[in-house]
Amino acid sequence: MKKLIQAILISSIGFAGVSQAALIDFTGGTVTENDNVTTHVTDNTTSFQNVLMYVQDGFKVEFMFDGAPSGFASIVGDYYVTGNDVSHWHWADGGFGEVTAVIISKVDNSTFDLGGFQVTTNTANGGTVSDGFENVVVNSSKLDNIFKVDSDDWGLGNGTDPLITIDPMNDLFKDITWFSFTNAADSSSVGMGLDNIFLDEPGDGNGIDPTDVSSPAIIGLLFLGFIGLFFRRKS
Numbered sequence: 001m002k003k004l005i006q007a008i009l010i011s012s013i014g015f016a017g018v019s020q021a022a023l024i025d026f027t028g029g030t031v032t033e034n035d036n037v038t039t040h041v042t043d044n045t046t047s048f049q050n051v052l053m054y055v056q057d058g059f060k061v062e063f064m065f066d067g068a069p070s071g072f073a074s075i076v077g078d079y080y081v082t083g084n085d086v087s088h089w090h091w092a093d094g095g096f097g098e099v100t101a102v103i104i105s106k107v108d109n110s111t112f113d114l115g116g117f118q119v120t121t122n123t124a125n126g127g128t129v130s131d132g133f134e135n136v137v138v139n140s141s142k143l144d145n146i147f148k149v150d151s152d153d154w155g156l157g158n159g160t161d162p163l164i165t166i167d168p169m170n171d172l173f174k175d176i177t178w179f180s181f182t183n184a185a186d187s188s189s190v191g192m193g194l195d196n197i198f199l200d201e202p203g204d205g206n207g208i209d210p211t212d213v214s215s216p217a218i219i220g221l222l223f224l225g226f227i228g229l230f231f232r233r234k235s
Helices: 002-016 216-234
Strands: 021-024 030-033 039-041 047-049 051-056 059-065 074-077 086-090 099-106 113-123 136-140 163-165 178-183 191-200
Touching: 021 059, 051 074, 059 074, 059 191, 086 099, 086 113
Parallel strands: none
Antiparallel strands: 021 191, 030 039, 030 051, 047 074, 051 059, 059 099, 074 086, 086 191, 099 178, 113 163, 113 191, 136 178
16 A cells, blocks of 8 residues: 555656746845845845846846946835735836846746736836836747736735736747846836746746646646545545
8 A cells, every 4th residue: 555655646746747837926036236246035025126137946037227227226025015025127218217128038048938927016107006008018039019018006916916828829928038028118107016927947839827727736736635635534
């Protein structure tokens, strides 16, 4: 019986390992300040300003600037004081910062698939509501200006905090080396924030749906739970 349980565990873990999904949630990763020397680790309690780059699980989030950035231009950490780490930045043409683009890629520059991301702020009014004309666009290594990001009131939980999902069949976000956010010329947005970014790490071209709870990893874990319950009742 013990060998049977071991075999089930090994096969289940292997099955769960089929999923190669990666998540950037801005917690437990490394912040590098604009001096390109000073670093910090995010912990769901501290907000770090003056950020050049954030690295987590083999992915990097880079902030591009127009001229010398101010401390308020780019932030990673518990910016909204909700006990949840996010990224937040202020556009160069918005009056509060100097950010011209935010670029997400792998540290080793290999390919990946984008599954989606959660917006925490995309507003024309610092600290308050959006006006609906926040024309921030998403680009990838395959094409610029692919689609516009939904407008969102300032602050995690103060608006809709939309989860933007990418169609797994959308080739413009499969096998990419980077994707980015830029503020369009006609955009009213002064600032933008992100929480979770869902990625398919190997860039196998299959795409990933962050709302799909039937992923192999989750199925595998559920299977383990049922097996454990079965043997507990039998004992």
